[in-house]
Each structure stands twice: as C-alpha cells, then as structure tokens.
Amino acid sequence: xxxxxxxxxxxxxxxxxxxxxxxxxxxxxxxxxxxxxxxxxxxxxxxxxxxxxxxxxxxxxxxxxxxxxxxxxxxxxxxxxxxxxxxxxxxxxxxxxxxxxxxxxxxxxxxxxxxxxxxxxxxxxxxxxxxxxxxxxxxxxxxxxxxxxxxxxxxxxxxxxxxxxxxx
Numbered sequence: 001x002x003x004x005x006x007x008x009x010x011x012x013x014x015x016x017x018x019x020x021x022x023x024x025x026x027x028x029x030x031x032x033x034x035x036x037x038x039x040x041x042x043x044x045x046x047x048x049x050x051x052x053x054x055x056x057x058x059x060x061x062x063x064x065x066x067x068x069x070x071x072x073x074x075x076x077x078x079x080x081x082x083x084x085x086x087x088x089x090x091x092x093x094x095x096x097x098x099x100x101x102x103x104x105x106x107x108x109x110x111x112x113x114x115x116x117x118x119x120x121x122x123x124x125x126x127x128x129x130x131x132x133x134x135x136x137x138x139x140x141x142x143x144x145x146x147x148x149x150x151x152x153x154x155x156x157x158x159x160x161x162x163x164x165x166x167x168x
Contacts, residue, residue, distance in 0.1 A: 004030060005065045005119070008056045011128070011138040012048025012072070015146050021048040021156065022145025024138040025056035034059070035137075039145040043156035048142065049075050050104040051156075057111035057121065065119030071128030071135055079108060080123050103158055 012023035021043035027034045036059055038051065049072035057066065070076055086092065086099045093099055112121050126132055128139065 005067050006060060008053075008066060008068045009134040009138045010049070010052035010056055010068065010070050010075075011135065011142045012045065012050070012052040013139070013142050013146060014043060014045045014048060017045045018042055020146050020149035021045070022142040022147075022149070023048040023052035023055065024141030024145060025052050025059070026134055026138050027056055027059060029064070035141060037141045037145045039149045039153050040156035041149055041151070041153045046072075046074050047101055047104060047156055047158070048146075050101055050108055052138070052142065054104060054108050054111050057108075057115065060115070063115045063118035066115055066121040067124060068121055069124045069126050069135065071126055073125060076123045076125045078105065079112065083109060101158060
C-alpha cells in the first residue's frame with residue numbers, strides 16, 4: 001500500500017530586496033488543509049522562499065511523505081543539487097565563498113531529513129504566476145504578510161555561524 005502524501009505549496013517574497021518580507025505555505029493531507037504564513041521587517045526574497053519550505057515541513061507533527069511545490073529555482077536547486085557540494089566543501093560555494101543563508105539551509109536540511117523515514121520530500125518546481133491555483137494562493141498570502149509588516153515584527157538576521165571567542 002502506497003502511503004498517502006502531504007502536498008505542500010510554498011512561496012516567499014519581499015517588498016524591495018532586501019525589505020519587508022513574507023512567506024506562506026499551503027499543506028494538504030487527504031481532506032485536511034492548513035495555510036500558514038509569517039513576516040519579517042527586513043529580509044530577502046531568497047530567505048523568505050527558504051523559510052516557507054522550512055516552516056511547512058516543521059509544521060508537520062510526524063515524519064511524512066511530502067510532495068513540495070515551489071516556484072523558487074534557488075530553493076529547489078539548492079536542496080536537490082547544490083547542498084551536497086556545499087557540505088563537502090565546508091559550506092563554501094564552488095568559488096570558495098561562504099554559502100549565503102547557511103543558517104536556513106542547515107535548518108531546511110534538518111527538516112527534510114526528519115521526513116526520510118516516511119518516504120522523504122519530493123521537490124517540484126513550478127512556474128510562478130502561471131495560473132496554478134495553489135501557487136497563486138500562497139503568493140497572495142506571502143504578499144499579504146509582507147504588506148502587513150509592522151515595527152513589532154522581527155528582523156530576519158542571518159546567523160552566519162560566527163561565535164565570539166570566550167574571553168577569560
């Protein structure tokens with residue numbers, strides 16, 4: 001018997017890049033449906049795209065087989081093609097520069113690994129703004145989140161892994 005899959009659509013974006021940003025995801029499992037979204041005062045489009053996938057996968061309460069749709073080539077290629085090389089190279093690009101958004105890539109990798117025992121995550125790219133109802137919905141939710149940013153919302157500061165030395 002083939003396990004039922006969770007279907008997830010994600011999107012993220014900014015008003016300006018960098019600027020106020022929002023992310024959103026739509027999760028479906030059988031008859032169950034949930035939409036989630038979030039926002040940050042100052043962030044980038046790529047960070048919001050990553051956060052959408054992370055938050056969706058972390059929302060699942062147990063390991064699941066997942067079909068995840070994104071209109072972000074950055075996210076899909078990063079997790080399916082580039083991440084193994086980054087890890088092998090100590091989180092450096094082929095050009096020997098530190099990988100951008102490393103904090104979120106590591107978090108996404110952990111979220112994906114959590115679902116491996118149940119069938120894993122299958123990554124699907126789809127063209128944005130091409131009429132897919134689910135993609136259009138998460139685009140609307142992410143844009144609404146970005147437009148509703150207030151001064152009370154957090155700033156999305158990358159954790160570059162720097163640790164201050166202990167002073168004795």
